[in-house]
Amino acid sequence: MIVGIRSLAARWTAAVPVAAVVLLALTWGRKLPGEGVALVTLILAGAVLAAVHHAEVVAHRVGEPFGSLVLAVAVTIIEVALIVTLMADGGAKSATLARDTVFAAVMITCNGVVGLSLLVASMRHGTAVFNPEGTGAALATVAPLATLSLVLPTFTTSKPGPEFSSAQLTFAAVSSLILYGLFVATQTVRHRDYFLPITRQGEVILADRHADAPSARTAGLSLGLLFLALVGVVGLAKGVSPAIESGVAAAGMQQAVVGVVIALLVLLPETIAALRSARRDRVQTSLNLALGSAMASIGLTVPAVALASVWLPGRLVLGLGPVAMVLFTLTVVVSSLTVVPGRATPLQGGVHLVLFAAYLELAVNP
Structure with missing residues (x-):
């Protein structure tokens, strides 16, 4: 029975990414009817879940922190391609697209994903335990980058x-690029142990002892399917963006809300992967995913749009407004206080989630 369930899971996680890419090819550049939007949304959700599955397979094979890095960088590279594509097609209204998307990614990861991970882990295990040296290094890189x-x-x-x-x-x-490169070198070479999950006694967890690592062939196949799933997620998110824009306009909300919704869709694989790690008391992995995604979003997006601005028409507005800067400053201060002890209670998770809710509220009602 268990073998049958695993076989079924393996089949659908392989089929959905392929279906997502095929559907993307069939719908790219076309205006979708209501039924088409519903189908795209369904396949998009399946691609998100498939991406999480394959990311976990790859992570189990290569170990931490490489697994978190693979998912964060893969999502960000495809996200960057989406931003540049939308900027090329969007005209004057795309001037703030890169800024809105990057800031949305920072707030989603540093408050939404971090808050949910700390809350889930602390509610399930009493306190959320992580390595303050690795998490502090990540936060100390995100803050100056942003x-x-x-x-x-x-x-x-x-x-x-x-x-x-x-x-x-x-x-x-x-x-x-320099700051991001330095961080990756620190995370994967010089001080890799700072970014590994730890026990409640402070001992580093080098590997998952409850399951054998997948073979190189299985991990390679999952890596390819992960890429297909992420292409499908980001591409289909772009496909439903006109429907999102219409809904936002009909509700009388700001154009920036579109970027927030798309960022939420694109970051779903990392969010689910982070929550699964938090449930297993691997909070360091959750924080690696959250802060690593924020860092990659800035460290790769800004150079990409800077290069694209050479040939793209229109302005490139990167500066945040006063409200956004206040929220960002408060996020950095609260995150610093969260990181220092290396332990968190539901209180810290709740504080981050309130900041995330404030960001969403002010995005809708500035």
Whole structure:
């Protein structure tokens, strides 16, 4: 019976990513009717779950923190391609698309995913336990990355408006790549043990002792299917974006809400993977996913849009407004206080979730 269930799971997690890519090819660039939107949404949800499954297979094979890095970077690379595509097609209204998407990713991961992970782990196990050295290093990289790319453009004077000049944009792009590269080297080579899950006694968990690692062939197949699933997730999210835009406009909400909804869809695989790790008391893995995704979103998106701005028409507005900067500053302060002890209770999870709710509320009602 158990073998049959596993065989069924293996079949659908292989079939759904392929179906998502086929459906993406059939619907790309077309206006979808109501039935088409419903079908795309259903397949998109299946692709999200399949992506989580294959990401966990790859993570089990390569171990932490490489598994978290694979999922975060894969999602971000495809997300960057989506942003550049939308900027090329969006005209004047796409000037703030990169800013809105990156900031949405930061708030979703640093408050939504972190808050849910801490809450789930602490409610299930009493307290959420993680390594403050690794998590602190990640947060200390996210904060300057976001500040250099999203806060400074609001205050620079070389170019009118919350925009960088060409020289400033080049500096921000190069700095983002350097900081992200340094962090990845620290996470995977120099101080890998800082980013591994730990026991309640503070001992590093090197591997999952309850299951054998999948073979190299199985992990390779899952890696390919993970890529297909993520292409399907991001591409189908773009396909339903006109319906989302129509709904947002009909409700009288800001255009930035579209970016928030799409970011929520794109980040679903990481969110589910982080919550599963939190339930297993692997909170460090959850935080690696959350902060690593925020870092990758900035460190890869800003250089990509900086390069694309050379040939894309229109403005590139990166600077945040006053309300967003207040929320970002509060997020950094609260996250720092959360990280220092290396332990968290439901209180810390609730505080992050309230900040996330405030972000959503102010995105809808600025």
